[in-house]
Amino acid sequence: MLTLAIGDLFIPERSIDIPQKFKRLLAPNPQSIPTNSKINRVVCLGNILNSTSTLQFLNTISPKFELVKGEYDDASILSQQLSLVMGSHTKSTTSGNCGVNVPMYSRFVHDNLKIGYTNGYQIVPRGDPLALSAFARELDVDVLIWGGTHRVEAYTLDGKFFVNPGSATGAFSFDWPEFEEEEEEEEEEEEADAEREGENQEEATAAKSAEEKATDDNTEKASGHNKETNETTETENSTKKEEAVGSGNDPKEKQDTANDLEAFKKSLYEATELNTNIPSFCILDTKGSTCILYIYTYFNNEVKVDKVTYNKE
Structure with a gap:
């Protein structure tokens, strides 16, 4: 099963839009619904902000669209936008997405892997590996997807796999690097x-x-x-x-x-991969007890793909 992990877009406050090369990759058939027949589930980590068109774009990529609240999301506005988008395209969603409440975290199971996801702003210190490990144990998941830091990360700790897809638009962050x-x-x-x-x-x-x-x-x-x-x-x-x-x-x-x-x-003053946030997202290919992570980054008008493999112990 292919799962798209994406988040921290900040449209239009910090970025204009998702890069066009990303859009063509994610939605190769924009005239059909879903626009990508290969992706089975979309997990959005929040911080979309005020862009109904972006929300609709993500919603139409796959049959399942799941969303958690980001630190800067307004729950009431986001709920209204979701109701509008879901009204035009009926599909399977997580509990809470069609109502007023948008969850702070959620989880799903595929084969032998339990996967959880959250924006991560409630985890203190933010992005701390030990705090994330404790949260993963609390959710009882093997793979934890989190965001909020705008940096791509993928590592294994205590037998669990931690994935941060970064920012899909390369939006700047106020955190110190x-x-x-x-x-x-x-x-x-x-x-x-x-x-x-x-x-x-x-x-x-x-x-x-x-x-x-x-x-x-x-x-x-x-x-x-x-x-x-x-x-x-x-x-x-x-x-x-x-x-x-x-x-x-x-x-x-x-x-x-x-x-x-x-x-x-x-x-x-030169923009490099070390001193600036670059647009990125991740696709998780889960089968049995194995998760193959594909990391997509956009830098210097080129899309780069890296691969990381995790096997559940």
């Missing part, structure tokens, strides 16, 4: 390692200087000629050092440094 904290920790570790290496080098340099000084003293006592030779050598070395230091004022080196700094500043 976690990779910045990881980078800060790595930088602190690198600085500590650099300090330790610097201390070791200073100790080695001091020991070497002491040995050289002792050798120089013995040499001076042995021969005055050697002393003059050493002084001449030291003078030449000092001259070379001064020339090396003076080379730092080379205009070419200054220009290279300025170019590197300018390139770094430009990179701060």
